[in-house]
Amino acid sequence: MNFKGFFHKNSGGIARDRLKVVLLSDRMKCSPEMTRLIKRDIVRVLEKYLEIEDTLNVEVRLDITRKIEQGVKNVKTIQIKGL
């Protein structure tokens, strides 16, 4: 029993998770920071037209799909909930 692993994730698992995010960004040519900015801008646009209050619940789901050389499609989903 590994007590260290009880409290935080093993570094191998951390590496695997980080790698998956990095590779998806690389293959999509779309970084997590970029998706953050896209999210921010979409909210700004919506705010121009909709009066977003607590009562109005808007949900936006944006799928960015890129076909890469391997013939596999990579999909990145940006979800903006509860504006």
Added chain:
Amino acid sequence: MSEIIVVTSGKGGVGKTTAVANLGTGLAKLNKKAVLVDTDIGLRNLDVVMGLENRIVYNLIDVIEGNCRLKQSLIRDKRYPNLYLLPSAQTRDKTAVTPEQMIKLTEDLAEHFDYILLDCPAGIEQGFKNAVAGAGRAIVVTTPEVSAIRDADRIIGLLEANGLKKIDLLINRLRMDMIRRGDMMSMEDVVEILGINLIGAVPDDESVVISTNQGEPLAGNDTKAGQAYLNICRRIMGEAVPLLDLNKSSNILTKFTGLFKKN
């Protein structure tokens, strides 16, 4: 029928040159006629890993520029009658060669050898493009680290864009003790992430450092790494060889018996 295989990785220091030296040695031990071509112009290293550094007269650039005949430039490894090395030039840089010239060179070599192994330089620039140009098959070397795997993924994309169909993965420097603790990505993790065929895994073994120090590749020797490399050679030749159980090396008993065997 001969095969032209480029050994590449993107990232430096993951063991491309060591892999080429050992795969060449292993193939020669399995009675295949093999030539190792060092395409890392300006940063020649395959010769020292092979222990042939004192026998170089002509190099790759000499052949390409017509200063010597192809046969003159090939160094025969005296330990294995079927193994040859075409060393790189140390005084020039990657721009001294074009992809077209590399295609011509590998075609010429293909007439005389079963296997042509190309040791690719790190990076994705001219040197990589030259090395890949003539190849019909690729082995991507990586280690179980985030940076190396990221580069490997990029390289796989570039190889596919270059029209290479047969791309295999070699995972180097696996440490079973760390994987068991969960502090290193496992073979399965790496294969799942990169999504290409695994041709073999080589454990992180002191014997590899020792063999490089001595200039004697260890493929086929009685070490875990030596056996792993020989198995990879068999798979290159098309045999179905099951993966080596790397866990065995952690057994104290086998470690001890291994100690006595060496002496």
